[in-house]
Structures are given as C-alpha cells and as structure tokens.
Amino acid sequence: MAALPPGTQSPFVWNLRVYWEDTDAGGVVFYANYLKFFERARTEWLRALGVEQESLRRERQMQFVVTHSEVRYLRPARLDDWLQISVQPSQSGRASVLITQEARRDGELLAEGRIRIACVDAVSFALQRMPEFLLVPAAGKPAA
Amino acid sequence: MAALPPGTQSPFVWNLRVYWEDTDAGGVVFYANYLKFFERARTEWLRALGVEQESLRRERQMQFVVTHSEVRYLRPARLDDWLQISVQPSQSGRASVLITQEARRDGELLAEGRIRIACVDAVSFALQRMPEFLLVPAAGKPAA
Amino acid sequence: MAALPPGTQSPFVWNLRVYWEDTDAGGVVFYANYLKFFERARTEWLRALGVEQESLRRERQMQFVVTHSEVRYLRPARLDDWLQISVQPSQSGRASVLITQEARRDGELLAEGRIRIACVDAVSFALQRMPEFLLVPAAGKPAA
Amino acid sequence: MAALPPGTQSPFVWNLRVYWEDTDAGGVVFYANYLKFFERARTEWLRALGVEQESLRRERQMQFVVTHSEVRYLRPARLDDWLQISVQPSQSGRASVLITQEARRDGELLAEGRIRIACVDAVSFALQRMPEFLLVPAAGKPAA
Numbered sequence: 001m002a003a004l005p006p007g008t009q010s011p012f013v014w015n016l017r018v019y020w021e022d023t024d025a026g027g028v029v030f031y032a033n034y035l036k037f038f039e040r041a042r043t044e045w046l047r048a049l050g051v052e053q054e055s056l057r058r059e060r061q062m063q064f065v066v067t068h069s070e071v072r073y074l075r076p077a078r079l080d081d082w083l084q085i086s087v088q089p090s091q092s093g094r095a096s097v098l099i100t101q102e103a104r105r106d107g108e109l110l111a112e113g114r115i116r117i118a119c120v121d122a123v124s125f126a127l128q129r130m131p132e133f134l135l136v137p138a139a140g141k142p143a144a
Numbered sequence: 145m146a147a148l149p150p151g152t153q154s155p156f157v158w159n160l161r162v163y164w165e166d167t168d169a170g171g172v173v174f175y176a177n178y179l180k181f182f183e184r185a186r187t188e189w190l191r192a193l194g195v196e197q198e199s200l201r202r203e204r205q206m207q208f209v210v211t212h213s214e215v216r217y218l219r220p221a222r223l224d225d226w227l228q229i230s231v232q233p234s235q236s237g238r239a240s241v242l243i244t245q246e247a248r249r250d251g252e253l254l255a256e257g258r259i260r261i262a263c264v265d266a267v268s269f270a271l272q273r274m275p276e277f278l279l280v281p282a283a284g285k286p287a288a
Numbered sequence: 289m290a291a292l293p294p295g296t297q298s299p300f301v302w303n304l305r306v307y308w309e310d311t312d313a314g315g316v317v318f319y320a321n322y323l324k325f326f327e328r329a330r331t332e333w334l335r336a337l338g339v340e341q342e343s344l345r346r347e348r349q350m351q352f353v354v355t356h357s358e359v360r361y362l363r364p365a366r367l368d369d370w371l372q373i374s375v376q377p378s379q380s381g382r383a384s385v386l387i388t389q390e391a392r393r394d395g396e397l398l399a400e401g402r403i404r405i406a407c408v409d410a411v412s413f414a415l416q417r418m419p420e421f422l423l424v425p426a427a428g429k430p431a432a
Numbered sequence: 433m434a435a436l437p438p439g440t441q442s443p444f445v446w447n448l449r450v451y452w453e454d455t456d457a458g459g460v461v462f463y464a465n466y467l468k469f470f471e472r473a474r475t476e477w478l479r480a481l482g483v484e485q486e487s488l489r490r491e492r493q494m495q496f497v498v499t500h501s502e503v504r505y506l507r508p509a510r511l512d513d514w515l516q517i518s519v520q521p522s523q524s525g526r527a528s529v530l531i532t533q534e535a536r537r538d539g540e541l542l543a544e545g546r547i548r549i550a551c552v553d554a555v556s557f558a559l560q561r562m563p564e565f566l567l568v569p570a571a572g573k574p575a576a
Contacts, residue, residue, distance in 0.1 A: 007479075017472075017475070017476075019468070019471060019472050020168045020169065020170070020174060020471055020475070020476055021168070021174055021176065021468045021471065021472075022167050023169035024164045024165070024167050024168065025164065025167035025168070025169070025171045025172070025222070025223045025342075025343075025345075026164070026170070026351055026410070027169045027171075028169070028352070028413075030164060030165055031327075031353075031357065032165065032320045032321070032323035032327070033318060033320070035320035035323065036320050036451070036453045038385050039319075039320070039451060040451050040453075042448075042450075043449070043451055043452070047512075049446075052378060052512050053511060053512060054510060054511040054512040055512075057314075057511075059314075062441055063314055065314070065319075065361070065364075066319040066361055067360070067361055067362065068321065068358075068359070068360050069357070069358070069359045069361075070356075070357070070358045070359075071355075071356070071357045071358075072355070072356050073353070073354055073355050073356065076413060076487060078169070079485060080168045080475075080479075080485060080486040080487075081484040091549075100341040113312060115512065118350075119401075125316075129347070132524050140564075160333070161328075161332075163324070163326045163327060163328050163330075163331055164331070164341075164439070169486075169489075170489075170495055170497070170554065172557075175467060175471075175497075175498040175501065176462070176464045176467035176468050176471070177463070179463060179464035179466050180309045181465065182303055183309060183463075183464070184305075184307050184309075185310070187305070187307055188370075190306075191368075192539075194356070196367040196368050197308075197367060197368060198366060198457075199368075199456075201367075201458075207458055208510075209458070209463075210463040210505055211505055212502075212503070212504050212505065212506070213390060213463060213501070213502070214501070214502045214503075214505045215500070215501045215502075215506075216499070216500050216502065217497070217498055217499055217501075220497075220557060222342060223333075223341060223345075224335075224340050224341060224342040224343075224344040245350065264353055266458070269460075269508060275312040308456045308457065308462060309456070309457070309462060309464065310450045311456050311457035312453070312455050312456065312457070313452065313457070313459045313460070313510070313511045314458070315457045315459075316457070318452060318453055320453065352522035367457045400573070401466070
C-alpha cells in the first residue's frame with residue numbers, strides 16, 4: 001500500500017451519474033443518498049491508495065466505520081446529472097481521520113460533507129489504531 | 145418454532161407506509177423497492193412463525209437466499225400510501241419454497257410477486273435442506 | 289392541522305424493525321440508512337400533526353427539504369433489531385426548524401442526529417416561510 | 433436520436449463496482465439491488481442511443497416504466513466486485529420492449545434478468561406507443 005505523499009493537498013475526485021434509484025418523488029436526489037455518493041468516492045480513493053476493503057476485512061479483520069457525518073445541502077441534484085465527488089483527508093489522529101467531501105455539477109457546489117472515519121476490528125467492532133497509510137501529516141509539516 | 149399448520153391457505157399480511165426513500169423522480173415507488181417490501185413481509189412472516197434470521201445465522205449458520213424473483217407491476221404506489229403486503233407459500237420441496245406475494249392499497253392490487261427461497265450455509269453459501277417448519281403440504285394433502 | 293402545543297417538550301417516538309435492506313456486509317446498519325430512519329420518524333411525526341406531505345405537495349405546492357444533517361454513530365444496529373426513533377423540534381425560525389433525533393434499542397443510544405428542515409416551493413425549490421404549525425416556541429416562552 | 437441499427441444483436445455492456453450500500457449482512461449483494469444495476473445499465477444504454485430520460489420527461493412528458501421483472505440469482509456478488517451488466521433488447525411490440533440482462537464477473541454469470549419496459553405519459557401514467565428508436569426488428573429481418 002502506498003502512503004499518502006507528505007503534504008498532498010489536492011483532493012481525489014470520483015465521477016458518478018444520478019440514476020432513478022437515487023432520486024425521490026420531489027424530483028431530486030434523496031438527502032441520504034449523498035452519503036452513498038460520498039462513500040463510493042472514499043472507496044475509490046482507498047482503491048487508488050491500494051486498499052481493497054473486502055481484502056482488508058478478510059485478511060486483516062479490519063474495517064473502517066463512520067463515527068460522525070455532517071452534510072450541508074445547497075442545491076438539488078437531478079436525474080441524469082453527472083457529479084464530481086471529492087475526497088480530502090483534512091485531519092487525522094491515531095483513532096480517526098476527518099474527510100472533507102464535496103458534490104459538484106459542472107463546478108457548482110451542490111453539497112458538502114465532513115465524515116469522520118475510524119478503524120475497528122471487523123468482528124468485535126472494537127476501535128483499532130488507524131493504519132499508517134491513512135495518517136495525514138499536518139499541513140506544511142511533511143511526515144518525517 | 146411452530147410448524148405451518150397443514151392445509152393453511154390464508155396469507156400472512158404485513159402493512160407498511162411508503163416513505164420518500166421508496167419513491168423516485170417519476171413520483172412513484174421505484175420498481176426495485178417492491179422487492180424490499182416483499183422481503184420485509186417475509187421477515188415478519190418468519191418472525192410470526194418464531195424464526196429470527198439473525199439468530200438463525202449466528203446459532204445455526206443458516207441463511208435464506210432468493211434464487212428467483214418475478215414481479216408484475218400493475219399500478220403505481222405513491223408517497224404516503226399505506227400498503228398491504230401478503231405472503232403465501234404456495235409450493236415447497238426439499239431445496240426451496242415458492243412464495244406468492246401481493247402489494248395492495250385498499251384492496252386494489254398494485255404488484256404481485258413470485259419469490260423462490262432456498263436455504264444455504266451462511267458462510268459457504270452451499271445449499272441446505274429446507275428446515276421442516278417451512279415445508280408446505282400440497283393443497284388438500286395434510287402432512288402426515 | 290393542529291399546532292404544536294406551546295411548551296411541548298416530550299419527543300415523538302416511532303418504532304421500526306431493521307431488515308436485510310438496511311444492513312451492509314459489515315453485518316450492521318449502513319451509515320446512510322439512519323437518515324432514512326430519521327426521515328420515516330419525521331414523516332410519522334408530521335402525520336401525527338395532521339400533515340400529509342403528498343397532499344401538501346399536490347394541494348399547496350409545498351415541500352420540506354433538509355438543508356443540513358449531522359449524525360453521531362455510537363453503537364451499531366443489527367438485523368432484526370427493534371429501534372425507537374425520536375423526533376424533537378428544538379429550535380425554529382421563519383426559514384427553518386432544527387430537529388433533534390435519536391435512534392435507541394432498549395434504551396441504549398445508537399445514533400443521534402440533528403436535522404435542519406426548510407420549506408420550499410415544490411416546483412421551483414425557492415425557500416418559503418415555514419408553516420405556522422411547525423413554529424416551536426422557545427422553551428419557557430409559550431407562543432402568545 | 434439514433435435508431436437501433438437493423439439486426440443489431442451484440443449486447444450493450446455497462447461496468448460497475450459493488451459498494452457497501454449494495455451489500456447486506458449476508459456479506460453479498462442484496463437481491464433487490466440487481467434491479468438497480470440493471471436499471472443503471474438500461475439508462476446508459478439509452479444514453480448511448482442519444483436518449484436522456486430527464487429531458488424526455490420534461491420536454492415530451494414521456495417516461496419508461498417497468499411492467500414485469502424477472503431475475504434468476506445464480507452466484508452471489510460481493511463488496512469490491514467489478515461487474516459487467518449487459519442490455520439486450522430481445523423482443524418489442526408497439527406497447528413494450530422485453531430486455532434481457534445479465535450480471536457477470538470476469539465472465540462468470542451471477543444473475544440474469546428479463547425486464548419488460550413500457551412507455552407512459554409522465555403525468556397520467558397512461559400507456560403510450562413505444563418510440564420508434566426502441567422498436568427492435570425481429571432477428572434476421574432487418575427493418576425496411
């Protein structure tokens with residue numbers, strides 16, 4: 001697994017389409033589904049770092065869980081929209097990582113989220129130390 | 145666990161409300177969600193027979209899986225609708241049970257499904273013999 | 289429509305079962321689905337106040353939208369769990385209402401949310417004034 | 433909009449990843465979610481034909497609905513799997529089109545579906561004639 005290069009600040013971006021399943025009778029994306037979009041982008045970001053969560057679970061009995069989520073909904077997304085979902089780890093400790101995420105359509109900000117992730121034992125759900133590859137150095141202070 | 149009384153023919157019925165999450169931008173219930181409604185009713189039907197699937201999985205390493213599903217969509221259900229979902233086991237063998245299900249609103253038939261259920265080992269997914277309590281006697285032929 | 293009685297502080301509670309559809313491969317309820325549970329409870333709370341959202345949309349072209357959501361996840365819920373979801377309006381203005389919600393199992397707190405709701409035109413999504421029946425008087429200050 | 437070329441028989445294929453949201457506590461993809469996967473592939477197939485359903489709904493007040501679905505589940509898909517979902521219109525009339533769909537992983541068949549689509553007025557849900565671009569000529573008989 002690759003470590004996050006020290007000082008990396010540009011966010012990972014994942015594109016996705018809004019399908020019927022994502023919308024509700026209001027004609028727009030149902031508010032819970034932004035958490036699905038954010039999760040898909042985090043999964044692809046982990047994959048880009050070389051981490052497959054199914055393997056992690058089977059081979060190392062480790063799993064990531066969300067301990068806190070926050071979403072601001074600014075403008076509605078609609079059927080057939082092509083969205084850009086970003087992933088930006090903004091703060092991390094031994095126990096959790098805070099990830100800032102945005103959903104945009106053609107540059108326009110639709111929703112923004114702050115998701116805190118922790119690492120647990122996949123069976124007992126007891127908290128584990130975050131794996132090294134997710135430790136984000138503080139801005140301007142490259143990891144030694 | 146109670147056995148299905150021989151010759152039982154009246155269906156089990158479970159009521160549920162249509163919420164925002166169930167609808168799509170067409171203003172009606174998304175077609176995949178009838179399979180969720182049918183599954184909820186089957187879970188409650190099993191509970192009425194004394195079967196908790198989570199316990200089944202943990203204690204006996206057994207799980208039910210759907211091997212075939214078929215749904216006819218007749219009329220759309222909408223937000224706030226109060227639906228009646230029926231469960232009627234109509235045919236069973238050692239390896240699977242066929243369950244007929246309907247979704248109705250005030251008596252009006254909205255969708256009907258035929259769902260075939262099998263029983264597997266919860267880890268290997270290898271087929272198991274159906275548990276006795278799900279064996280439905282053929283109509284008019286009470287189980288000896 | 290009934291107005292919220294002045295000084296009402298005891299929360300509305302809605303019960304629901306955790307089904308297969310709500311869980312993920314981690315064996316627990318998927319984090320986005322607490323927003324579904326919270327929405328179901330808010331819908332039933334509105335119904336208890338005499339408000340049907342589908343009618344609201346059709347007859348008055350009004351719709352509620354979530355502008356901000358926040359969830360703290362404390363303990364996982366699992367398949368077959370019977371949950372109590374509370375709804376407690378805690379603060380309101382002309383433009384939005386803040387609703388505090390909890391998910392509990394046998395008294396144990398699993399997740400807590402803070403959901404801000406606004407009212408929009410169902411077609412243009414332009415902000416509307418909150419309807420009177422949702423205006424919550426400040427604690428200890430009964431609405432005149 | 434492009435017409436389906438006469439005699440076209442090779443299926444359209446859409447790739448997708450299995451995410452946490454798609455799985456259930458059994459560790460595999462929840463059975464209703466194959467209908468989501470099939471719908472995504474049909475949407476992308478329509479897009480490849482030049483049809484955007486949101487525009488269709490707004491500009492021509494037309495919408496496709498599923499009138500019948502059938503799925504055979506052969507092998508489970510799991511988290512992180514990369515699936516190929518095919519779309520093959522196999523039969524069409526004035527009122528509906530039958531679409532055969534498969535979900536495969538590395539060539540291995542996991543599920544197969546037969547989905548019947550009709551075209552309705554987006555407001556009244558009254559049946560419409562299928563648009564010309566979806567009329568599939570019978571095998572071996574190119575449309576004149």
